[in-house]
Amino acid sequence: MPYNGPSRSVGRPGVWVALSAAGLGLIALSGCGSSHQVAGGGGADRPADRARRVAAAWDGSAASAAWRAGYYPMGESVQLPRGGLSGPADKRAYRDRNVVLRGKLPGTGPKDGRVKWAGGQSLTRPLTGAGESFKSLAGTGARARDARDRSKPQLTVTGVKLGEMTLATSRGPATVPAWLFTLDGYASPLKQAAAVPSKRPQPPIRPAQGMPGYPVDRLVRIAADARSVAVIALHGVCDQGASVDVLETRGSVVLSASTKGDGHDGNCTKQARMQRVTVKLQRPLGDRALLDAHTGRPVPYKGLRGVTPSRS
Template identity: 30%
Template sequence: MSRPSPAATRPPGLVRVATVVVLSALVSAVLVACGSAGGGATRGGSPAPTTGDDQDRAQRAARLLDRYAAALKTSGSPSVDLGDQLEQQEGDWEPAVGENNKLAWLTGHLVAVAPLPPAPGPGRVVDGSLGGVSTTVISADAALAAMTGRRSSCDGCTDLRVTGASLTTMDVRTSAGTVTVPAWRFTLEGTAVTLLRVAVPASGLVHAPVDWTPAPVDGLRPESFDLTPGGRTLTLTFTGAPDEPGPCGADYRGQAFESDRAVVVAVVQVPREPSGQGIACSAIGAVRTVEVTLHRELGDRAVLSLVDGQQVVRGSARTIGPPAR
């Protein structure tokens, strides 16, 4: 069966959704670290990190892996890990309303001015290979309530008036690759822009740690990763200083900390000898990559950033949207 466009509306009983995280008894996480060449990086059965910063990163990664395991344990079964990508915007805001409407969306200022569709029947959870299980699909009112649940001050902005909703799907990039989830598309008064919200109930979502505070030792956040055919080497893409000699360039290495359920990754700068030169460097970041090799294949494990505890997506940068709720 050919796969329709993510924007195509589907009847209630034919809904496609994301990769399933099957919850089974959690095995105690065994933390290991590996990385690319550079001081403190380790591979395979090499010794654990020995520098102070590496030890701090290993300890923080262990706490993050524990929190992620707890998030899986408390989520419903089956559950879907979409990270913070629960909403998307389709189209560009018109100049006359763009500033107000974007702020209203980000702060949850939406109000329905017309009846919205009820919950459809059970949907189907599928991954990229079209395998999956049945799942519940929430009503448009419930999806809108999730969007307005983050309502906060917007300095007097005008509410977005929701005029209708239709059941559709949206593509979400995750550590497992691009997956398709059921979503409600909301139409708005006075604009051609529509807003999408995942139609999976909160009980069916993995609630990854949201109280994770960055620390100076965390390094840079990987924006995405690619996986080698063997499934053990991750190529992390990030924005850093240029790959060039001299005071304006920088060297980096990656680290990975593994458990049975997830892999935490970090990108850290390798110190260079001071040049003693006073020079002004460009503030423009360069796209860089580093590799980390895992002890075993990634499989269905999530890849998390040590910086913020959120998923690192496979293949390309994540979609930017409002905070997940």
């Protein structure tokens, strides 16, 4: 299978993000000018060679077949009402998960539902119940004491029913079963995907040994035409930022994150900074596996939750 040479991608100017409190665990992993070392010893992997090995291991493998046959969301599992939330108070309530229920949730619903793709392909997957879905939205807002505290911004759910939504997946856009939450003051519902994702396949290659840089932290967006992807890459506070190389084959897209040169003299604090990087592709992603060269695994979708804009 022929390979295209890696092409350089750079981050959008000014698009920087920093670790929030929820992501502080990453800080201990990094230092200025340092490289991520994977346990296990052995010689260091060169980035270009490693990307080719990852692609060769995945293309035509059982893991690749499982990836193409499964249901793996690569977009937000929650879709806000049409037009978004109406003001700062409602946005804060959603962010803080202060969501309260007026009425009752549906009883026992169907255990399974069908995920459907274009061309007639479909997959039956277990469904989460309405109660479990509501709790994931509500958090502490589900508690009665919060419902009585009018000083906190709240979103009020007035009705819940099973419906459908469109969601980006590893196999392209899919129509998936979803719980539709009617919100007080909104004409269209908030939707949350109900289908349980497939178990991720075991990667056919081990993590890299001594490869410089860090794994790609997360996927945050696939462009509408699928010809570019936005990811979060890590770098130290004293280097010159992150960059991501891409190697495309017929069956996979391998991303290799690295840090730009460290021009800092003297001591530097051990902190990780996160940078949003847009990677352009030579052709649409399609059902090709989006892989991280460091780990040899698919890049996980996490969106931007837990990430806040940096002032630097």
